[in-house]
Amino acid sequence: MKDRDFDHPDVVLVPHGPMLLRGAESVQDLEGRVHTVDRPVVALCRCEKSSRLPWCDGTHKVIPR
């Protein structure tokens, strides 16, 4: 028997969107700066166009694919 009934991954890649990360306490950005996380889930930008890296700000939606 599975000990868990549902998939509940800590990392989820959103198609053409950010990476959702669950339960992290801190995240290091491309410049090496460490950001504290104070939410249960964060969205990390994968398109590198966000105005507030390392977080996704929705900008990926207006980038032509």
Place this chain on the structure above:
Amino acid sequence: MRLPKPRGGLSEWLVARLAEPGLTGSAPDADSWDDESISLWTLHELSFRGFEDADDRAEWDPELLGVRRDLEEALEERLRARWSASPTSPASSAAPAAADVPTALEDLVAADDGPSLADHVRRRADRDQVLELLRQRSVYHLKESDPSAFVVPRLPVRAKAALMALQFDEYGDGDPNRLHSHLFARGLEAVGLRAEYGAYVEDATTENLEMNNAGSIFGLHRRLRGAAMGHLAAFEMTSSLPSRKMVQGLERLGLDGPMSAYYDEHVEADAIHEHLAARDICGTLAEDEPDQAAEILFGAFTCLDVEARFATAMLATWEEQR
């Protein structure tokens, strides 16, 4: 909050009845859409924070519930008629498969061509217009997320857990200082507006009241849980980019500080919430309860539609004043 000013015969009857529960006599018909909207808004409010000058027992008064049901039926009928008339609405036989719900939501949002108030704020709005918009927005933002909180016990396991994750963030992740409605209240104070709950209901346009009533009716009826979650998804999916424009507009007008911090918080938070809402809430709800798929889209459409109507009316008023 005190009972609102009546806007016609029905709301006059209602306010009198709420202030003095002993009164008898049956409810007259509403005089106008405005009268209807403020009456339903008032009846719904009895299930949120209520009014200091109304009897708390009125929430479950059978006669008032009858009035509320009639108003809700009229509203729901109007909203559903708009959805079936919309070119984005699938033929009734073609409700999306559960797995397609998140994409169908994205398509609906992408097809939305309503005017953007955030764009106006970013580029052109003057200070008075922005303050007017914030007063209008306060009707919802001071009870932000409260309508969807009613839906929690009505959902299956996965959607329930995901909605709680989203709501937890909306309610400040356990820190009262970060509760979104509280951040908005701080923002109102900082720009010199009143911040108490319900402060500007008197000023709310009919379109704004309808927008709030639509969110409340979805939240308050278990039958409409799918529409409530679709509404939430569309709301979150159209929030982070406009919130960024609000920040730019507020800063342009020198209104930075707590109010722009409120919108700033939504840039990041809603970039996360939109995925939780579309996939983990609406997607799993549709898998577990396939008959909710069509309802989810109806709710999402309604969210976009009432916002577009509100925005169109606001922009038209400002255009006339020029």
